[in-house]
Structure formats: structure tokens, C-alpha cells
Amino acid sequence: VVEPAASATRGARSQRLAFGRKLSQREQAILTRQLASLLIAGLPLDEALGVLTEQAERDYIRELMAAIRAEVLGGHSLANALGQHPRDFPEIYRALVAAGEHTGKLGIVLSRLADYIEQSNALKQKILLAFTYPGIVTLIAFGIVTFLLSYVVPQVVNVFASTKQQLPVLTIVMMALSDFVRHWWWAILIAVAFVVWFVKATLSRDGPRLAFDRWVLTAPLAGKLVRGYNTVRFASTLGILxxxxxPILRALQAAGETLSNRAMRANIDDAIVRVREGSALSRALNNVKTFPPVLVHLIRSGEATGDVTTMLDRAAEGEARELERRTMFLTSLLEPLLILAMGGIVLVIVLAVMLPIIELNNMVQ
Incomplete structure (x- = not known):
């Protein structure tokens, strides 16, 4: 009778917490780092969780830490306690904690996990910042073009239209486009919303999403970025595990689940089958042709020396640097192209406005 009641209590507590905001990646990294430091310093797990509960800056974090501490005091392992909150602690996080508890090195494992989360967050931030400027330029260009088409072009061109003057073809086309934007803007919004919905609905299905992810890997620029980003995640995760x-099979499965590209994830499933049949990890990854050759070579070297973890960490660091370099190259290429495209569009609109003025000036002369 007691066990079902306890399970019901845990479920109710987890359901109440589910209504709060989940942990951000930054908060997850901070909590992991603090818990690792406290455990390495020699504090018992329940006391360390109590310290985190007391110093929590947000009510949700305080309730979350208190709930986890209550589970631990009730005799459950930390991994099982975290399992009651899967939104905040994903499967790979719990697998690492369980491994740390099993080996008696929970503090060290949590410290490596905090390093991984912080490095992953830093890499995402660098990529996001790199594409921020091109995104801002695109929004500004869209706003300028919309303003010119909906306000400037009608105001200027209508003056010449009232004179019954034969307008240039470019001006006529621009007037038609301006009328369409001003009178059918709602249809444009509906069409864009429909396209977005259709694409999301299509990619939510396994078959189309797998085909799309395979195509992305073959794209000239995006393919290398996607492959590099997933390689960093896979190598880092597998190294920590x-x-x-x-165990290698469980580690491969958990590392494969961190991949955002389903085509690469499917190839990892094939590699798991090969490893289960007795193939070496480097040979299995080489056969599926998913990751850059340098990762496979480093893993092969690690297998020869008996230190695969160090080689995985080295591969992750090298691929992260290469990913940053490719991102900077792509953004440095996009910025002038976007500026040229913006200038070209504005030039066409200005010509559409100026051509009637030039022709009228020629007629007067």
C-alpha cells in the first residue's frame, strides 16, 4: 500500500512542477557545476541538494531541487529522482548520473557534464551571434522594400500617371507590384502562413523528414555545418559516456539520440548493429559514412592505444573549431551578398520612379 501511495505522491509533485517553466540550459549548467563542486568537496548528496535548494534564485528551481532531495531522502538514487523530471533532465543526463553513481565518481562525472553543457551552450551562442547580423540586414531590407512599394512608389508614380504620359515598362511593373502589395497584403500573409504550416506538417512525418535531412547533408554549405555541429555533439557525448x-552500446545509443539530423541518427543505428555483431567502433562508423574521416581515424588511434575517450574529446574540440571557422566564413560571405541584393532591389525601385522623370525632362527639352 505504501509503494503505490509514494508513486502517486511523486507523480502529483512532478505534475505540479510541470506547469512551471523548465530549466534553461544556462540554469542546468550552473546547477550541475554547483552540485559537482559540493560533492567533490565531500558533502553528502542530500546536504548538497539542500544547499542548492536554499540558494535557488527562482521559485521553480527551489521547488525542483526540494522535490529531488525528497526523492533522495526517500531512498531513491539521484538518477531515479531526476527521472521524475524528464523535461529538465534529458535521458543522456540521467544516464551519465546513473553511471557516476554506479562507479562512485558522481562528482567527477557531473563536473565533466557541466563542461559539456557549458561548451555546447557557448557553441550555440557563437553560431547564433554569427547569423544575427545577416538576419538583421534581411529584416531591414524587407522593411525598406515594403515601405517603398506601399508608400513611396504610389505617391510619386501616380503624379505621372495623371499626365497620361506613356510610362516605362519597369515603372508599369513596379506600379502593379505596388498595387498588389497594398491591396493583397493579407493574401500574402495567408500564403506565407500556409507554406510554413505545410512545411512543418510535412517534416513532422518520418519519411519526408528523413529524406529532407539526407538532402541537407548534401547541400553545399549547410551540409557541412549540419554535419559538423552533429559531429561535435556526438563526439562530446560519447566521450563523456x-x-x-x-557500456559502448548504450553509450552509442544515447549519443545518437543527441543528433538533430535523422539521417545521421539512422546511420548510428546501423553502426550499433555492427558493433553488437562484433565490429570495432571505428570500423562501424567508417562503414556508415556519417562523420568526417578525422573522427574515425582518431577513434581508431584511441582503440589502438586503449584511450578512446581522449581521442573523442580531441575530435570534438577540433571539429568545434572547424565549425566556428565555417560559420564565420559563411556569414562573411552572406553579409556582402545581402547588402548587394538589398542595394540591387532598391536600385530597381529607384529606377522605376526616376525613369518617368527623365523621360518628362527629355520631352520638355
Whole structure:
């Protein structure tokens, strides 16, 4: 009778917490780092969780830490306690914690996990910042073109239209486009919304999403970025899991689940089958042709020396640097192209406005 009641209590507590905002990646990294430091310093797990509960800056974090501490005091492992909150602690996080508890090195594992989360957040931030400027330029260009078409072009061109003057073809086309934007803007919004909905609905299905992800990997510029980003995640995750003593098959499965590209994830499933049949990890990854050759070569070297974890960490660091370099190259290429495109569009609109003025001036002369 007691066990079902306890399960019901845990479920109710988890359901109440589910209504709050989940942990941000920054908060997750901070909590992991603090818990690792406290455990390495020698504090018992329940006391360390109590410290995190007391110093929590947000009510949701305080309630979350209190709930986890209550589970631990009730005799559950930390991994099981975190399992009651899957929105805040994903499967790979819980697998690493379970491995740390099993090996008795929970503090060290949490410290490596905090490093991984912080490095992952920093990489995402760098990529986001790199594409921020091109995004701002695109929005400004769209706003300028919309303003010119909906306000400037009608005001200027209508003056010449009232004179019964034969307008240039470019001006006539621009007037028609301006009328369409001003009178059918709602249809444009509906069409854009429909296209977005259709694409999301299509990609939510396994077949089209797998085909799309395979195509993305072959794209000239995006393919290398997607492959590089997923390689960093895979190598970093697999390195942490193997260092924590997680069996290779389980580590491969957990690392594969971190991949955002489903085509690469499917190839990892094939690699798992090959490893289960007795193939070496480097040979299995080489056969599926998913990751850059340098990762496979480093893993092969690690297998020869008996230190795969170090080679995985080295591969992740090298691929992260290469990903940053490719991102900077792509953004440095996009910025002038966007400026040229914006200038070209504005030039066409200005010519459409100026051509009637030039022709009228020629007629007067």
C-alpha cells in the first residue's frame, strides 16, 4: 500500500512542477557545476541538494531541487529522482548520473557534464551571434522594400500617371507590384502562413523528414555545418559516456539520440548493429559514412592505444573549431551578398520612379 501511495505522491509533485517553466540550459549548467563542486568537496548528496535548494534564485528551481532531495531522502538514487523530471533532465543526463553513481565518481562525472553543457551552450551562442547580423540586414531590407512599394512608389508614380504620359515598362511593373502589395497584403500573409504550416506538417512525418535531412547533408554549405555541429555533439557525448564507464552500446545509443539530423541518427543505428555483431567502433562508423574521416581515424588511434575517450574529446574540440571557422566564413560571405541584393532591389525601385522623370525632362527639352 505504501509503494503505490509514494508513486502517486511523486507523480502529483512532478505534475505540479510541470506547469512551471523548465530549466534553461544556462540554469542546468550552473546547477550541475554547483552540485559537482559540493560533492567533490565531500558533502553528502542530500546536504548538497539542500544547499542548492536554499540558494535557488527562482521559485521553480527551489521547488525542483526540494522535490529531488525528497526523492533522495526517500531512498531513491539521484538518477531515479531526476527521472521524475524528464523535461529538465534529458535521458543522456540521467544516464551519465546513473553511471557516476554506479562507479562512485558522481562528482567527477557531473563536473565533466557541466563542461559539456557549458561548451555546447557557448557553441550555440557563437553560431547564433554569427547569423544575427545577416538576419538583421534581411529584416531591414524587407522593411525598406515594403515601405517603398506601399508608400513611396504610389505617391510619386501616380503624379505621372495623371499626365497620361506613356510610362516605362519597369515603372508599369513596379506600379502593379505596388498595387498588389497594398491591396493583397493579407493574401500574402495567408500564403506565407500556409507554406510554413505545410512545411512543418510535412517534416513532422518520418519519411519526408528523413529524406529532407539526407538532402541537407548534401547541400553545399549547410551540409557541412549540419554535419559538423552533429559531429561535435556526438563526439562530446560519447566521450563523456565512455569516461563514465557506460557500456559502448548504450553509450552509442544515447549519443545518437543527441543528433538533430535523422539521417545521421539512422546511420548510428546501423553502426550499433555492427558493433553488437562484433565490429570495432571505428570500423562501424567508417562503414556508415556519417562523420568526417578525422573522427574515425582518431577513434581508431584511441582503440589502438586503449584511450578512446581522449581521442573523442580531441575530435570534438577540433571539429568545434572547424565549425566556428565555417560559420564565420559563411556569414562573411552572406553579409556582402545581402547588402548587394538589398542595394540591387532598391536600385530597381529607384529606377522605376526616376525613369518617368527623365523621360518628362527629355520631352520638355
Amino acid at each position: 565512455t569516461a563514465a564507464g557506460v
